[in-house]
Amino acid sequence: EVQLVQSGAEVKKPGESLKISCKGSGYSFTSYWIGWVRQMPGKGLEWMGIIYPGDSDTRYSPSFQGQVTISADKSISTAYLQWSSLKASDTAMYYCARLGLRFAFDIWGQGTMVTVSS
Amino acid sequence: QSALTQPASVSGSPGQSITISCTGTSSDVGSYNLVSWYQQHPGKAPKLMIYEGSKRPSGVSNRFSGSKSGNTASLTISGLQAEDEADYYCCSYAGSSTFYVFGTGTKVTVL
Numbered sequence: 001e002v003q004l005v006q007s008g009a010e011v012k013k014p015g016e017s018l019k020i021s022c023k024g025s026g027y028s029f030t031s032y033w034i035g036w037v038r039q040m041p042g043k044g045l046e047w048m049g050i051i052y053p054g055d056s057d058t059r060y061s062p063s064f065q066g067q068v069t070i071s072a073d074k075s076i077s078t079a080y081l082q083w084s085s086l087k088a089s090d091t092a093m094y095y096c097a098r099l100g101l102r103f104a105f106d107i108w109g110q111g112t113m114v115t116v117s118s
Numbered sequence: 119q120s121a122l123t124q125p126a127s128v129s130g131s132p133g134q135s136i137t138i139s140c141t142g143t144s145s146d147v148g149s150y151n152l153v154s155w156y157q158q159h160p161g162k163a164p165k166l167m168i169y170e171g172s173k174r175p176s177g178v179s180n181r182f183s184g185s186k187s188g189n190t191a192s193l194t195i196s197g198l199q200a201e202d203e204a205d206y207y208c209c210s211y212a213g214s215s216t217f218y219v220f221g222t223g224t225k226v227t228v229l
Contacts, residue, residue, distance in 0.1 A: 035218070037164075044121070044223040045156070045164065045207050059217055062119065095163055103211045104154035104169035111163055 002026040004109035019082035020112045022096030029077035030054035033099035040092040086116045122221035129227040135196040138224045140208030148189040152211035155193045159204045203228045
């Protein structure tokens with residue numbers, strides 16, 4: 001079965017760092033781009049960026065450039081999203097998704113809820 | 119890059135057809151036939167319903183169809199069922215600098 005499994009929910013304080021993960025299985029992880037999508041509480045989907053695990057080529061949405069870092073470790077079929085200094089406004093559900101069918105996100109992870117609160 | 123514009127809500131009775139619009143610009147929807155649509159039930163991850171404007175992934179009901187005219191893409195749900203009640207988002211490829219932009223989302227209510 002093709003799937004993306006994300007790491008569990010996180011509760012952090014402002015200023016702390018965080019790295020969440022997305023592990024792919026059931027397909028060739030290095031052959032498909034992986035994207036990250038933010039959904040703030042009660043709000044819509046926002047595209048953050050994508051990475052090609054085969055060579056770690058990474059592209060960011062202008063809205064998220066410099067705010068987060070996307071990376072991947074192809075040896076363990078895992079993509080990452082990380083923050084160096086969290087803010088309360090980073091509180092959201094974060095989804096990873098595979099860019100499969102003709103520029104569409106065809107497989108989604110279950111989401112990782114990140115809560116940033118003092 | 120601004121979000122694509124969708125109506126906040128659309129409703130219909132069981133068996134009816136509804137259409138959700140997704141309006142972009144000549145830089146995204148109008149330039150590429152690469153609009154996808156996603157269904158999201160409360161507390162769940164999004165699910166791909168339509169890709170490349172009008173194609174359905176395997177397993178998606180043929181009650182869902184997509185189209186495009188100019189800078190506006192549309193998703194039509196025919197034979198509306200209770201299980202179709204969810205949020206729907208469009209998404210368009212927007213070129214090699216912006217890459218992707220999502221729509222504002224539409225809540226579909228089955229009356």
